Amino acid sequence: MIRHLFKLMWNRKRGNFLMIVEIFFSFLVLFGVSTLLLYFYTNATKPLGFKYDHVWVLQTYSHDMPDAEIRVRTGELVKQLRNLPQIEHAALAGPNGPYTRSSSNTELTHGNLQLISNVITVQDNAFKDVMGIEMVSGRWFTDQDAFSNRMPIVITKDVEEAFFPGESGIGKTVMRGDRERTIIGVITAFKPTGEMDDLTSSYFERTALEDTASRAMNTIYLKIKPGTNPQFEEEVLEMASNIGTGWTLDLQQVPDMRRSYLKEILTPMIIFAIVCAFLILNVALGLFGVLWHNINKRRSEIGLRRALGASASSVYKQFIGEIMVLATFGLIVGCFFAVQFPLLGIIQEVPSETFVKAILTSVLLIYTLVIICALYPSKQAAAIHPAIALHED
Template sequence: MIRHLFTLIWNRKRSNFLLMAEILLSFFVLFVVSVLLVNNYYNYRQPMGFTSDNVWEFNINPGQDTINRKETLRRLVQELKATPGVAAVTWTSNTPFSFSNNNTDEYRYKDKGAPQTEIFDTDDDMVKVLGLNVVAGRWYDSRDDASSRHTIVVNQRFADEMFGQESAVGKVLTNDKHDEEWQIVGVVEAFRSGSDFASNDPTIFIRRALQDTARMSNTEQATLLVRVQPGSAAVLEQQLVRKIKAVTKGWDANVNTLAENRKDKLKFVMTPLIALGLVGLFLIINVALGLFGVLWYNINQRKAEIGLRRALGATGNAISRQFLGEMLVVTTLGVAGGLLLAVQFPLLGVFGLATPVYFMAMLLATVLVFTLTAICALQPSRIAAAIQPAVSLREE
């Protein structure tokens, strides 16, 4: 049966070659779209590494006021911590779900350079506010006050890419000039700060005590993250805003919640994903219409062949299986060519994604193409099965 199908395909090799080329191109485009969609789904299933519920973000802008800035911020943090309903307060240079980040690859360990890494300047209470999961070592604290090196905590992704199977705790990083050092005291599980679909990129948390905030420029805003007790309402929010204005004496303060920032960032990220999904759907519809039209044309061109087979005793189901089998064989050849192209993506590191993402995308694209082909071939094969010998001979 298989040999017979290949013979029929070879006899119509010109039209079948064009059909295989269309399937190959469709598979390849579906594969690329699937890679992006699968990667986002894969990231979505990964742990965030922190909790954003019940965390409020206060963006404080001192404006041109540079007098006693560090002392004012220190008193402000103390006042906020003493407020009933506040569980913890931290200062940070950057926050999760923001539209800006600080990346660098300046770190080195021995002769190995670090990957592109996201940097967060934070204080000792960040671990309490965001509920970070420390899986090795510890979070920095007052024990590091006397350290001659910068104290840092890294996420597991950074540790894996930089040190492999070795423990990251205790390792010392340097810059290119070897005139500055950073010592790792702990490792957190993950930190996906971009969005729900963001990857777990290498991240470093640098200990920057509140007294060091005098290094901020006049235009830089201080950001405080405040963890409040569950169920805290607008009354507490207004109370904290009034306290900020009273302590800072005129500094601007804007408040938002990390949960709201997370939703806003999710909407922003979802827009291109929806557009990508619509492109994939449009492609599938066009491929389906093309396949259906080609199969319909083939049946009209082969009515004499079908009528002759029916006259020789072939059943309608046999005719239907023949057309469906031909289409599946042509699809297999087209998909095989597409897989040869797709397998180059993980080998060459295109997109720089995890290898399982590529293979999941190959599987998804293959299933879509075969399903689409089977659906498109089903109705034309039924039409072929219904052709009667007398009708085809009369048309001839």
């Protein structure tokens, strides 16, 4: 039966070539959309590592003020913000926090292992309370760490697993350049770029404001009490402008930053998915029309087969089988190109498992599509009465 189907396809190779090409391109488009959807879905299911509700970010910029004066005024601003009743916690940290689209990557080493990590510099203990960070093991920074010579750091779980698989990293050391860091705590994760991105290897360092030699500590993270009037933003900005005369200020709410981030990520993907849906719909209509046309052209063939004893189910299966063979030809070519992505590592950010899942998903969807398109025409072919078909011929 299979050999007979392939022979039928070969005899009509010119007419079937266009359908094979349509299925091939449909598979490639589905593969691209499936890869994106699976990649973002997988990333979104991984822990974010922080809470963004009721968190504001105040960034300050000064171009003409000496560093020493900036540090004094920044410290005063943080102190006064903490005294406001609407603010639960206030923390001074580096600018590469959640949804700020800023990063500060550095290399950590342990023995022969190397790992590029995002380092977030925090001034004191409050950053953990502002962002709702949960500890896996160990502890967060304390006031005593300001006098420690061990250069304490807090790392994410993936950093611990990379350097110390199967064991705890608490108390162990890693190197940043030629300086040693001691791990005092491990947190679940910290994805400052957002939930749609992959887990980012991160760690935290504590730096006292008076020891900051640059303008890196220019971002204040505020945990606002629920129910606070939105006009409180004006009060915060007024206080900051009074203390930092001439500063450029930018106050944003992290939930708004998150919505902007998701819009930037999801809008192109939605457009791509809509284009893909229209393409698949056109291919489906084309397959349906071609099958219907073929059945009308082959009524005498169908009638002769029925007259020779072929059952309606065998005719039905024949047309289903023919479209499956066509789909298989298109999918074989499509899979050849698709497997190059994981084999050659064309997009290194996407794991090979995601490509494999996207290929399998696309194959399943194409087969489902062609079967659905073939069901009704094949049923109509099976219902042709042999006497009527032969009489018309």
